[in-house]
């Protein structure tokens with residue numbers, strides 16, 4: 001729990017020496033966070049989630065499994081990215097199956113916007129990556145367009161199975177309904 005939510009954290013408050021930090025925005029029920037933490041004991045993980053029930057559930061499971069390299073912050077994703085996390089502190093930032101806000105009048109609630117991309121750019125280390133997945137083709141096209149307009153990221157290939165990347169709860173749900181996911185992998 002940060003001592004103060006109204007100032008940016010110092011790297012020393014968040015990072016452990018020699019251990020890259022990965023952040024999962026909107027971690028939900030935490031399957032991805034848990035599997036990543038178990039697979040990469042030499043890295044640290046921070047899930048960000050606004051729903052208290054989900055945060056409690058994930059924390060309980062992480063402590064039961066003894067995964068001390070993963071933590072969860074109960075906070076709003078955009079605020080966390082823009083105002084709380086230290087600059088150049090994150091090695092990979094994951095945004096997986098976020099709410100697509102399909103109605104036109106709700107598009108402004110979508111996380112991927114110019115200001116958010118700037119915040120992601122600022123918090124990534126040089127060479128750090130932003131990974132995004134969605135089942136929603138129109139949100140994917142929106143994200144591609146916003147990323148192209150932003151213009152700073154290098155887009156990398158992302159073949160299924162190219163590296164360890166567990167499926168999230170929502171990915172499994174969408175796939176069980178026959179939906180396909182699309183992914184963007186961007187490097188700073």
Ligand SMILES: C[S@@+](CC[C@H](N)C(=O)[O-])C[C@H]1O[C@@H](n2cnc3c(N)ncnc32)[C@H](O)[C@@H]1O
Pocket residue numbers: 025026027028029048049050051054075076077078096097098099168169170171
């Ligand atoms: C559709 S679910 C996806 C969960 C998980 N990433 C997955 O793929 O299984 C979206 C999650 O993000 C959380 N969420 C949505 N908007 C958020 C925000 N602005 N800040 C923090 N959490 C948010 C929701 O409570 C929910 O748990």
